[in-house]
Amino acid sequence: MFSGLGDRVEVQAGLDEITLTQHDPRIVRGMEGDERNTVLSIWIELWRGALSSFRQMKTAEVDIGDDQIRWVIRERVA
Incomplete structure (x- = not known):
């Protein structure tokens, strides 16, 4: 999905999780401070x-x- 937004994304798959590193995210490109954080x-x-x-x-x-x-995604444990 992030690649579809025009971002460069690295994917690392583990046994029970996946890590996505989204570089220079387009959604906040050019933003700074509170605006970017919000x-x-x-x-x-x-x-x-x-x-x-x-x-x-x-x-x-x-x-x-x-x-x-950097997003680390895994299944939710009850």
Whole structure:
């Protein structure tokens, strides 16, 4: 999905998780400070909601860097 937005994405698949590193995310390109943080917070929550809609719900841990977002996605454990 992120590649479809024009972002460069690295994918690392593990046994029980997948890590996506989204480089220079287009959705916040050119933004700084509070504006960037607000857009990223909303963006992350939208994706977390999408992951919760799967039959087997998933979780996302997100690490925001200066020029990348790292998503670690795994199945939610009850």
